[in-house]
Amino acid sequence: MLLVDLIGIQMDPLTGVALLVLREHDAPNRVLPIVVGGAEAASIAMAAQGQTLPRPMTHDLMATLVERFDGHLDAVEVVDFQDGAFIANLAVSGPTGDLRLDTRPSDAIALAVRLHAPLFVSEHVLDEAGTYPEPEGESALDDAEIDAEVDQFRDFLDQLAPDDFILGAADADAD
Structure with a gap:
């Protein structure tokens, strides 16, 4: 598993599709774009910017549940890429032991941002779905x-x- 950083959320202006962009921590030229829903993108963006609403959102509730039950979100792990869909796990520890919970990457990352948990991606997922974007201002053609x-x-x-x-x-x- 490779450590990654959440570097941003981008909206495709033509389609309105939201993309989470993860960057490999030790190889900052490789990124992993993950398509997410608009609500999840907004939830992640709000948490990343430290914004809160008067009432808790679903991901706020999930974070509160983890904390109130003396749990700890140890990590988010994007473990597979199947038929165009990313598969993720929450690595949670608590008084009853350690758990791996199957989840969508968008929900896992929304929770990780709130609980300050590290993000990891399997190397084979980065190899299959990662990209090497062109540096700013460069083109493939001269x-x-x-x-x-x-x-x-x-x-x-x-x-x-x-x-x-x-x-x-x-x-x-x-x-």
Whole structure:
């Protein structure tokens, strides 16, 4: 298991999908994006910023239960990636012993942020679902390659005629 840090929550502006972004602690160029629901993203963001509501949210209640029953959240472990879904465990210890509880990563991370528990990800999960984002301001193509791509696309556009965009009755029957 590798220690990771929660580095942020991002919203995809096109789809509105929320992503938790975890970064490998000892290899800060590898990240693990995890799609989460909007409510879970809001819960994690509020806790990370130290914000509270007048009434407890579900994750606040879970944290209170762990503490009131003399438990301790030892760690969150993202242990597998199956059919596009991440599998996580809560490692909890208490007066009755140690437990591993199956959970969604979003709920586990929401609880970990509240209880200041470390986050771990299995190396095989990072290998399978982790990414190496481009450094800020860098592109896979250099300026000359970008200019060549733009010129090639302009040439293509210059060769188009209005008739290229009209589906004739004969063409429609062929489909």
